[in-house]
Amino acid sequence: MRYEDAYQRSIQDPDAFWLDAAQMLDWDKAPTEGLGTDGSSWFPGGELNLCHNAVDRHVEAGRRADTALIYESPVTGTNRTYSFGELQAEVAQTAGMLVAQGAQIGDRVIIYMPMIPQAVFAMLACARLGLVHSVVFGGFSAAELAKRIDDCEPALVLTASCGIEGQKVIPYKPLVDGALSLASAKVESVLVWQREQCTAELTAPRDKDWQTQLEAAARASCVSVASAHPLYILYTSGTTGVPKGVVRETAGYGVALAWSMPNIYGVEPGETYWAASDIGWVVGHSYIVYGPLLNGNATVLFEGKPVGTPDAGIFWRIIAKHQVSILFTAPTAIRAIRGADPAGEYLAQAKPDTLRALFLAGERADPDTVEWVGDQLDRPVIDHWWQTELGWPALATCIGLGSDPAPTGSAGYPVPGFAFEVLDEKGEPVAADVTGNLAIAKPLPPGSFRSLWQNEAGFLGYFSAFEGHYATGDAGVMGADGAYRVMGRTDDIINVAGHRLSTGQIEEVVASCPSVVECAVIGGTDDLKGEVPVVFFVGSRGKEHEAVMAAEVVSAVREQISPIAAPRDVFCVAALPKTRSGKILRNLLRAIVNGGEIVVPQTIEDPQTVDVIIAKVAAS
Numbered sequence: 329m330r331y332e333d334a335y336q337r338s339i340q341d342p343d344a345f346w347l348d349a350a351q352m353l354d355w356d357k358a359p360t361e362g363l364g365t366d367g368s369s370w371f372p373g374g375e376l377n378l379c380h381n382a383v384d385r386h387v388e389a390g391r392r393a394d395t396a397l398i399y400e401s402p403v404t405g406t407n408r409t410y411s412f413g414e415l416q417a418e419v420a421q422t423a424g425m426l427v428a429q430g431a432q433i434g435d436r437v438i439i440y441m442p443m444i445p446q447a448v449f450a451m452l453a454c455a456r457l458g459l460v461h462s463v464v465f466g467g468f469s470a471a472e473l474a475k476r477i478d479d480c481e482p483a484l485v486l487t488a489s490c491g492i493e494g495q496k497v498i499p500y501k502p503l504v505d506g507a508l509s510l511a512s513a514k515v516e517s518v519l520v521w522q523r524e525q526c527t528a529e530l531t532a533p534r535d536k537d538w539q540t541q542l543e544a545a546a547r548a549s550c551v552s553v554a555s556a557h558p559l560y561i562l563y564t565s566g567t568t569g570v571p572k573g574v575v576r577e578t579a580g581y582g583v584a585l586a587w588s589m590p591n592i593y594g595v596e597p598g599e600t601y602w603a604a605s606d607i608g609w610v611v612g613h614s615y616i617v618y619g620p621l622l623n624g625n626a627t628v629l630f631e632g633k634p635v636g637t638p639d640a641g642i643f644w645r646i647i648a649k650h651q652v653s654i655l656f657t658a659p660t661a662i663r664a665i666r667g668a669d670p671a672g673e674y675l676a677q678a679k680p681d682t683l684r685a686l687f688l689a690g691e692r693a694d695p696d697t698v699e700w701v702g703d704q705l706d707r708p709v710i711d712h713w714w715q716t717e718l719g720w721p722a723l724a725t726c727i728g729l730g731s732d733p734a735p736t737g738s739a740g741y742p743v744p745g746f747a748f749e750v751l752d753e754k755g756e757p758v759a760a761d762v763t764g765n766l767a768i769a770k771p772l773p774p775g776s777f778r779s780l781w782q783n784e785a786g787f788l789g790y791f792s793a794f795e796g797h798y799a800t801g802d803a804g805v806m807g808a809d810g811a812y813r814v815m816g817r818t819d820d821i822i823n824v825a826g827h828r829l830s831t832g833q834i835e836e837v838v839a840s841c842p843s844v845v846e847c848a849v850i851g852g853t854d855d856l857k858g859e860v861p862v863v864f865f866v867g868s869r870g871k872e873h874e875a876v877m878a879a880e881v882v883s884a885v886r887e888q889i890s891p892i893a894a895p896r897d898v899f900c901v902a903a904l905p906k907t908r909s910g911k912i913l914r915n916l917l918r919a920i921v922n923g924g925e926i927v928v929p930q931t932i933e934d935p936q937t938v939d940v941i942i943a944k945v946a947a948s
């Protein structure tokens with residue numbers, strides 16, 4: 329089926345379209361309906377296990393010896409390959425370890441881990457038992473981890489003694505201890521995978537050595553769960569400091585991902601697929617772990633960075649070594665590689681000839697970067713767009729359905745299942761080539777969220793702006809050729825190196841610093857990371873303390889949110905530009921920092937504040 333046919337059918341008869349796609353999975357009880365009568369649930373009445381589909385099914389089909397997981401860790405100088413048979417054994421044993429801790433179906437399990445195979449085993453082990461995993465990105469602070477612990481009240485926390493960031497060893501256990509002392513929820517057991525780079529101190533009876541527990545465990549089998557059973561909760565930035573727990577239901581997600589692998593990415597079982605992301609993000613969940621394994625692909629788990637571990641050729645060498653067919657990464661990674669190797673010498677040496685296409689997502693793909701990497705690779709470079717809430721790509725070029733790459737600068741065409749519209753502020757569709765709010769008409773396809781964890785109001789908020797539609801929070805424009813360009817967020821979310829952060833949340837942290845009277849945080853454009861936080865604050869201490877106050881602001885953000893949210897610039901100012909009604913003029917600050925047109929509104933309280941800020945930014 330070609331793209332146009334597939335798209336039309338998915339919109340006109342979603343029930344039949346997705347019921348057909350459901351055949352791609354093994355079911356313990358096959359569903360008889362695609363879309364439920366409630367108009368939002370998928371595959372009601374069905375029962376299945378996603379770990380069985382990702383792992384055991386391939387072993388049973390005679391692919392025991394085929395490669396399933398490729399761990400490449402330049403930061404530790406190690407690598408290891410697991411076949412589907414080995415993966416099954418590891419996952420079943422890990423599941424047995426979780427059973428021995430008393431975990432029961434539906435319990436939440438926090439996974440706060442670096443990019444090591446045990447993290448993948450743990451995710452799949454949870455899926456095997458119907459436990460709901462919640463992976464927390466290893467770069468988040470103790471305070472952020474504590475928020476997630478309090479929200480989902482896990483029975484268990486799984487962690488490792490440390491992560492490795494380039495040359496730095498980052499002990500994780502003190503962060504977990506810190507989070508557990510901050511959290512109100514009580515956690516009975518913490519399992520710690522001890523790495524040789526650093527040994528964590530364990531405090532009995534709560535803390536347990538993962539390796540010892542694993543050895544003592546008996547392998548556990550897959551447990552059948554209902555279609556709507558939550559597979560995981562993944563927290564993402566909202567507009568405040570409270571993260572939103574996106575709940576992913578099992579069957580819809582499994583079907584959507586299984587469908588996406590051949591149809592969007594054009595990969596066949598047995599090929600190697602690599603999403604160079606982190607398991608802490610939605611891309612890692614969908615395309616490091618579940619998607620490729622559901623499709624019977626070998627998947628690459630990469631513990632390193634695109635540059636500096638050891639150099640800008642690491643991506644290309646891994647592609648050549650493991651015959652990777654499709655690479656998926658963030659534009660920032662390509663910008664970093666380009667910065668370190670502008671002439672593409674590493675690429676020419678490595679000869680990543682098996683690569684068929686490069687997919688980019690997570691942030692705006694600037695045409696300059698897309699063209700550079702396209703020229704270097706001489707392969708299609710495909711921008712595609714999605715969000716944690718949606719779970720899988722919503723705009724893309726579906727190369728598996730025969731589409732030619734969308735024009736550079738666009739994020740592609742609606743993926744089957746996603747009925748996009750561009751709406752004005754009143755919810756009326758705008759014409760082609762006119763920018764508006766990107767919205768998706770209900771029903772959202774399988775794989776997309778149907779709730780936020782214990783936050784019904786937050787969930788309904790996505791559907792309140794435009795009747796019958798999900799509001800993406802992004803502005804966009806549809807061209808006359810049907811391709812969509814994404815213009816950026818309409819709220820205070822920014823994308824830093826493909827990581828979604830809330831400036832509102834950063835403001836909350838900055839405002840809590842003792843020397844800060846008031847503040848504003850905006851996204852500054854950045855050649856490498858796309859956007860970075862830029863802070864303006866009014867300090868309570870004299871001019872001679874400006875540098876100290878700014879340093880306090882930076883450490884507060886690093887320690888209370890994450891080093892990935894560290895502000896690039898911090899400006900101490902005498903006053904923030906405000907309207908007479910007291911509203912901070914953030915658009916004006918953005919224009920000053922990013923070199924846009926500076927329009928000072930009539931309603932400004934004190935025009936002089938603007939001149940002072942312009943001079944300060946210019947001098948930085």
Ligand code: COA
Nearest residue numbers: 466467493605611633634658660661664690825826891892
């Ligand atoms: N655990 C602990 N700390 C982490 C971390 C983790 N998992 N990930 C990042 N950090 C820390 C870094 O060590 C760094 O700390 P520092 O300021 O003390 O040096 C800080 O957070 C910022 O990290 P990062 O954003 O990775 O910047 P960088 O300068 O170290 O590296 C790039 C720059 C471009 C190489 C890097 O940003 C990158 O690989 N980007 C691509 C991101 C990506 O793939 N996103 C995909 C989302 S789909």
Ligand code: AMP
Nearest residue numbers: 689690691692712713714715716814828
């Ligand atoms: P996340 O939920 O972390 O995946 O972030 C989702 C947000 O990232 C989207 O709402 C967009 O603002 C941005 N984003 C993701 N992919 C793209 C893309 N291809 N082009 C532009 N922005 C993107």
